[in-house]
Amino acid sequence: LAKTTQPISMDSYEGQEVNITCSHNNIATNDYITWYQQFPSQGPRFIIQGYKTKVTNEVASLFIPADRKSSTLSLPRVSLSDTAVYYCLVGDNEGGSYIPTFGRGTSLIVHP
Amino acid sequence: EAQVTQNPRYLITVTGKKLTVTCSQNMNHEYMSWYRQDPGLGLRQIYYSMNVEVTDKGDVPEGYKVSRKEKRNFPLILESPSPNQTSLYFCASTRLAGHNEQFFGPGTRLTVL
Numbered sequence: 001l002a003k004t005t006q007p008i009s010m011d012s013y014e015g016q017e018v019n020i021t022c023s024h025n026n027i028a029t030n031d032y033i034t035w036y037q038q039f040p041s042q043g044p045r046f047i048i049q050g051y052k053t054k055v056t057n058e059v060a061s062l063f064i065p066a067d068r069k070s071s072t073l074s075l076p077r078v079s080l081s082d083t084a085v086y087y088c089l090v091g092d093n094e095g096g097s098y099i100p101t102f103g104r105g106t107s108l109i110v111h112p
Numbered sequence: 113e114a115q116v117t118q119n120p121r122y123l124i125t126v127t128g129k130k131l132t133v134t135c136s137q138n139m140n141h142e143y144m145s146w147y148r149q150d151p152g153l154g155l156r157q158i159y160y161s162m163n164v165e166v167t168d169k170g171d172v173p174e175g176y177k178v179s180r181k182e183k184r185n186f187p188l189i190l191e192s193p194s195p196n197q198t199s200l201y202f203c204a205s206t207r208l209a210g211h212n213e214q215f216f217g218p219g220t221r222l223t224v225l
Contacts, residue, residue: 034213043116043202043216044155087154100214101171102147102155 004088009107018075020106022088025069032091033064033071037084038105044087048073075108083110114139116217118203124223125193133188133220135203141215143206144186145170146178148199149219155202161186193224 005023012018024033032051036044048055050062050071061074075082087105116137125131137144145160147170157170161180175197177189186205190197203217 036214041200041219041221043204043219044214045216046213049213100145100157104152104154 003101004090004103006086006088006103006106008104009109011109011111012078013111014079015077018078018082018108018110020073020075020086020088020108021070022073023070024088024090027068027090030091033062033068034089034091035060035062035073036087036089036102038087039084044102047086078108078110080110080112082108084108114215116203116205116215118201118217118220120220121218122221124225126225127194128192131190131193131222133190133201133203133222135186135188135217136184137186137203137205137215138184139205139207139215140183141205141207142183143208143212144180145204145214146176146186146188147202147204148172148197149202150199158188158201193222195224198222198224 032049034049035047037047038044048057048060048062050064052064055062063072085105085107087102089100119134142163146158147155149155156172158172158176159170159178161167164180164183167178167180180186201220204214206212206214
């Protein structure tokens with residue numbers, strides 16, 4: 001099973017760009033990298049997903065280097081409402097099943 | 113509106129009193145799962161279902177049961193709840209297993225006294 005490692009917490013200020021890096025040294029060839037956002041007492045919400053290079057949507061960008069052993073979620077110009085826990089997941093299709101490992105995530109606090 | 117619903121949203125019960133938390137999705141998703149979330153431990157998967165009548169254990173299945181008799185419903189059953197099952201529970205669904213986007217329900221906060 002591919003495991004991920006991400007910082008426990010990060011702090012930022014409104015208007016800054018935030019980059020959260022996730023390590024996944026054992027990523028498999030067919031694995032995708034997916035990021036979720038979770039606000040307190042709510043279910044996680046899909047943010048972005050990628051396989052290699054760079055993916056961008058209206059919310060964030062995802063940078064994946066050529067070796068795919070890490071990935072970086074980039075949140076441009078954060079606001080107070082971006083304060084949340086961010087989870088990095090690596091897709092695992094062993095045996096035809098998929099058991100996502102969310103881990104503890106990264107708690108991002110955005111200050112005024 | 114595409115969504116995953118859970119009921120009840122809040123529940124306080126006593127040790128040993130059987131309870132069921134319902135989960136329903138209206139997106140015709142094949143894959144459904146249950147998670148529990150505890151402070152400092154992140155989300156841990158309890159059970160998952162690949163399709164109707166197909167269920168399997170996740171990381172923390174002890175003390176829980178599930179069933180998948182219909183595609184849209186995936187109830188979580190606690191036959192004899194204990195205080196260590198006090199937690200925040202989330203149901204999720206996705207179109208297919210694998211790396212597809214998961215849709216989560218609003219959560220059920222369970223307290224077992």
